[in-house]
Amino acid sequence: MPVQSVMDKLKQWQSSGPNYEPVGHPEDGFEKEHTTNKRSRLLRPAIILGSLLAIFLFLSSGGHDSAKPIVSSKETLLPPAYLRMVYPVGYADANYCKTILSSAVLNYPEPMLIGFSGKKQKEENVDSTLDLAQRISRKTSILGIDKHLRNISTTRDEDLVIIADGLNTWFQLRPQTLLDRYFESNRDADERIRKELGANADVLSIRQKIIFGAQRDCSPWNAEDPACSAVPESSLPNNIYGAQTDAQAEEGKDSFAKHRPRYISSGFAMGPLKDMRKLYAAAAKRILGDQHLQDEGKVLGQLFAEQEMARESYKIPPASPFARLGSWLSSFWESASAVEDRQAQQLRETDLSREYAIGLDYASGLAFEAAHADGDMEFVRFGDAASVHAANAKHGIADSRISQIAPDVGASLPPFWTYSREILPPRNTSWTNVSLLTNAWTGVTPAIIQHDPSNQRTGSQRETWWANIWYQKYARKMFDVHVQSPIGAVAVSGYDAASRRQWWGIEDWKGGARNETKFWHRYEDVCGGTETEVFRDSRGPWYLPSNH
Numbered sequence: 371m372p373v374q375s376v377m378d379k380l381k382q383w384q385s386s387g388p389n390y391e392p393v394g395h396p397e398d399g400f401e402k403e404h405t406t407n408k409r410s411r412l413l414r415p416a417i418i419l420g421s422l423l424a425i426f427l428f429l430s431s432g433g434h435d436s437a438k439p440i441v442s443s444k445e446t447l448l449p450p451a452y453l454r455m456v457y458p459v460g461y462a463d464a465n466y467c468k469t470i471l472s473s474a475v476l477n478y479p480e481p482m483l484i485g486f487s488g489k490k491q492k493e494e495n496v497d498s499t500l501d502l503a504q505r506i507s508r509k510t511s512i513l514g515i516d517k518h519l520r521n522i523s524t525t526r527d528e529d530l531v532i533i534a535d536g537l538n539t540w541f542q543l544r545p546q547t548l549l550d551r552y553f554e555s556n557r558d559a560d561e562r563i564r565k566e567l568g569a570n571a572d573v574l575s576i577r578q579k580i581i582f583g584a585q586r587d588c589s590p591w592n593a594e595d596p597a598c599s600a601v602p603e604s605s606l607p608n609n610i611y612g613a614q615t616d617a618q619a620e621e622g623k624d625s626f627a628k629h630r631p632r633y634i635s636s637g638f639a640m641g642p643l644k645d646m647r648k649l650y651a652a653a654a655k656r657i658l659g660d661q662h663l664q665d666e667g668k669v670l671g672q673l674f675a676e677q678e679m680a681r682e683s684y685k686i687p688p689a690s691p692f693a694r695l696g697s698w699l700s701s702f703w704e705s706a707s708a709v710e711d712r713q714a715q716q717l718r719e720t721d722l723s724r725e726y727a728i729g730l731d732y733a734s735g736l737a738f739e740a741a742h743a744d745g746d747m748e749f750v751r752f753g754d755a756a757s758v759h760a761a762n763a764k765h766g767i768a769d770s771r772i773s774q775i776a777p778d779v780g781a782s783l784p785p786f787w788t789y790s791r792e793i794l795p796p797r798n799t800s801w802t803n804v805s806l807l808t809n810a811w812t813g814v815t816p817a818i819i820q821h822d823p824s825n826q827r828t829g830s831q832r833e834t835w836w837a838n839i840w841y842q843k844y845a846r847k848m849f850d851v852h853v854q855s856p857i858g859a860v861a862v863s864g865y866d867a868a869s870r871r872q873w874w875g876i877e878d879w880k881g882g883a884r885n886e887t888k889f890w891h892r893y894e895d896v897c898g899g900t901e902t903e904v905f906r907d908s909r910g911p912w913y914l915p916s917n918h
């Protein structure tokens with residue numbers, strides 16, 4: 371079945387790494403009052419469950435063909451938790467507005483902004499070096515994220531945090547698909563870690579919990595730096611881009627264009643609050659302690675490389691025949707409690723301080739990093755054979771990779787499904803009838819597109835793609851619909867059948883974003899003036915719908 375083979379491909383390619391440390395909770399002292407506050411908020415999911423069930427019933431009663439209910443009333447779920455969107459972003463411009471708008475039309479929760487100072491003031495400075503440096507070097511975002519994560523109660527440790535660059539991120543697929551892929555990628559990585567570390571993977575509790583985007587070049591480090599050479603190879607097949615995979619490009623071509631993504635990208639990260647807090651606390655500490663590490667990409671690259679080096683040391687050394695005989699013999703006479711003691715001893719002696727549970731999204735199913743890779747992408751309407759054929763033909767790949775829509779996309783709530791009967795394409799229009807930006811070499815349709823922060827050129831792919839992204843023509847209406855729709859869980863997902871739960875936004879308000887000190891920045895307040903670029907419909911600024 372071709373659908374299965376797409377899944378298998380994705381499975382086979384996704385992987386990664388990491389772990390997590392079973393020691394105590396990282397600090398977090400302040401804000402206890404916040405806790406009580408939140409507990410009462412958690413009652414909300416129960417109240418709104420009713421309206422959700424209504425949707426699921428609609429979906430399962432044949433409201434349309436392609437979507438399945440995301441939860442059945444028979445299933446036992448863990449208590450609901452929050453999906454926290456955190457966008458580091460200095461100021462609002464058209465790119466910020468696209469990030470906010472794209473997450474809203476797909477029904478992601480409204481985000482928390484880190485380091486935001488409102489509307490961009492000096493337009494004329496767009497291309498100045500100073501501005502570029504400010505855009506790329508984001509030391510302050512690590513400190514801001516760290517501060518924000520520490521300001522959340524440890525009672526919320528199981529919440530999921532998504533960190534996305536607030537100027538360079540476009541959402542393309544539903545939160546349901548993103549979360550399913552996150553958990554799937556973790557499961558696959560854990561399997562791989564178990565193969566590599568043997569019993570130590572479980573004894574030391576080495577798992578993947580945090581996923582970062584994967585990029586082709588190692589910037590801001592240089593290729594010779596240990597932070598680059600120490601990281602593992604991509605888990606994509608080593609001929610994925612043909613015979614030239616990983617080879618230096620011909621003169622005059624982008625020298626990274628055939629490299630498999632292998633390096634950490636700081637533009638997208640996703641993981642449980644507890645693990646993210648530990649990672650960002652470590653990163654913040656380094657930034658403050660070392661003046662050569664003032665860039666978030668540098669710090670995160672270093673932490674990832676150290677984790678990978680530490681993991682090498684957890685590998686069970688290839689035993690000598692004599693030692694193997696010894697352990698075989700001891701398996702006969704060692705009691706279960708002796709085995710436990712030995713493992714406990716091993717655990718105490720292992721230094722897990724460099725284990726952060728980080729892995730990369732090598733298959734780019736969560737977030738596609740466009741830097742040095744935008745030439746690989748095509749807009750594909752999977753239900754249209756001519757569109758699929760054209761995408762394949764353009765890249766001349768012998769065994770065409772683009773065939774069927776990924777099952778986890780097709781099964782999510784259809785693109786134009788809304789509560790209200792707004793004038794949009796039919797709500798049962800399926801995902802196979804909209805154009806999805808898809809990687810021609812891997813066949814993978816990413817949930818998120820992460821643009822290269824250093825590429826702000828006019829006329830770049832970034833600008834032309836916007837007109838083709840599936841919701842752009844309907845964005846104004848879909849934004850209205852989003853703002854008016856009731857609050858509900860945005861996804862139901864989990865690591866395994868026993869750990870599925872509903873995921874809710876933390877924010878009750880819609881059509882904007884909040885900053886660290888809870889100030890609500892309405893979309894229309896900071897995005898006025900961007901509508902020509904964002905909506906491209908000559909209908910002026912977007913305002914909150916009057917019947918809201």
Ligand SMILES: *[C@@H]1O[C@H](CO)[C@@H](O)[C@H](O)[C@H]1NC(C)=O
Nearest residue numbers: 433434435796797798799800
């Ligand atoms: C959508 O629903 C309408 C009627 O409700 C039906 O006629 C149409 O065939 C459906 N379209 C798709 C793509 O399922």
Ligand SMILES: *[C@@H]1O[C@H](CO)[C@@H](O)[C@H](O)[C@H]1NC(C)=O
Nearest residue numbers: 753795796798799800803804
């Ligand atoms: C796909 O959408 C277009 C318009 O958006 C519509 O005309 C067409 O009938 C749809 N096709 C299917 C198979 O739903």
Ligand SMILES: *[C@@H]1O[C@H](CO)[C@@H](O)[C@H](O)[C@H]1NC(C)=O
Nearest residue numbers: 401404517518521886887888
């Ligand atoms: C920490 O959280 C509290 C309560 O939500 C909030 O009032 C305060 O502004 C936050 N402080 C920082 C620095 O984020």
Ligand SMILES: *[C@@H]1O[C@H](CO)[C@@H](O)[C@H](O)[C@H]1NC(C)=O
Nearest residue numbers: 485486488885886887888889
């Ligand atoms: C949040 O926004 C308000 C209004 O612009 C501002 O006064 C406040 O300082 C901001 N908070 C932070 C932490 O930047």
